[in-house]
Amino acid sequence: MIPLPGVYRSARLLALPLLLLLPAPACADARGGPSRPDPSRPADRPAFNADRAWAYLTDQVAFGPRYAGAPGHARQLRWMTDFFASVHADSVRVQPFTHVAGDGKTLRMSNVFARFQADNPERILLVAHWDTRVFADRASDARGRRLPVPGANDGASGVALIMEIAQGLNAAPPPVGVDVLLTDGEDYGPGEGDMYLGSRWFADHLPAGYRPRYALVLDMVADPDARFEVEERSRRAAPEAVARVWDLAREMGYGDAFPTTSAGEIDDDHVPLIRAGIPAVEIIDLDFGPGNAYWHSPDDLPRNASRETLRTVGEVVAELIYRGG
Numbered sequence: 001m002i003p004l005p006g007v008y009r010s011a012r013l014l015a016l017p018l019l020l021l022l023p024a025p026a027c028a029d030a031r032g033g034p035s036r037p038d039p040s041r042p043a044d045r046p047a048f049n050a051d052r053a054w055a056y057l058t059d060q061v062a063f064g065p066r067y068a069g070a071p072g073h074a075r076q077l078r079w080m081t082d083f084f085a086s087v088h089a090d091s092v093r094v095q096p097f098t099h100v101a102g103d104g105k106t107l108r109m110s111n112v113f114a115r116f117q118a119d120n121p122e123r124i125l126l127v128a129h130w131d132t133r134v135f136a137d138r139a140s141d142a143r144g145r146r147l148p149v150p151g152a153n154d155g156a157s158g159v160a161l162i163m164e165i166a167q168g169l170n171a172a173p174p175p176v177g178v179d180v181l182l183t184d185g186e187d188y189g190p191g192e193g194d195m196y197l198g199s200r201w202f203a204d205h206l207p208a209g210y211r212p213r214y215a216l217v218l219d220m221v222a223d224p225d226a227r228f229e230v231e232e233r234s235r236r237a238a239p240e241a242v243a244r245v246w247d248l249a250r251e252m253g254y255g256d257a258f259p260t261t262s263a264g265e266i267d268d269d270h271v272p273l274i275r276a277g278i279p280a281v282e283i284i285d286l287d288f289g290p291g292n293a294y295w296h297s298p299d300d301l302p303r304n305a306s307r308e309t310l311r312t313v314g315e316v317v318a319e320l321i322y323r324g325g
């Protein structure tokens, strides 16, 4: 993820009362089908097990760095596909693709795309990147800048959260179909020409007729000092979904973690999806550690990440899904 220079810092200062004026989503299917559950009522759903989510996070970090070509990359790919088969997704697809990076290297990468209730026309798409950055280019010293990013927060956290929710999707089906896209090459870099590669590939190869109601992109969702402001491209492309997420977080008592202030514009996996016509919402906490010192650094470790933040975001996303999206 990259905050756009200039926009980010200045836009953070603006508090936008943007959400309350938006129309509430309709309860009944527009084609006269059966009513969805009342989105204003708490859902009867599996609890979000933050301990298990945390274990998924630490498992990923234990694989080692997870960029194309690293041994941990192959290990994690196998682990993810085994996982989605074990929780009985309707389908699990590995989407292999190659990318020639700016340095001339040909990279072999893979998205993982898993579907639950594949026949349900009402769908939402959950997205997280599973790769980690090759070099910690924001480390405070030269030695650190040659090290890979462990990616506890930037990589593993979003995947862990989605896996914990996916655990229950077959056993306790929510009112909407759910697709999971775990992208590769989001963070390869160092420049943006070699980033967001898996989401770009997916946007260029959408399944025929694929029209999820919206996508939620989860990135850096385990910062101990949780603060998920509203990202501006998301607000423009998916205002109703943004309102749903932030209103629900406030209703659930997580308003401090989900302030309605602006995060400015951020480049991330949601942008290619939006360009492909999928309304997409980026849920991200840009400030990781004191002065953002842990972002793209060797300190992006489980000891600097938070099980409680994973729980907060996981509860909001699970509640959203089980209320019908």
Ligand SMILES: [Zn+2]
Pocket: 001, 133, 154, 187, 296
């Ligand atoms: Zn990153």
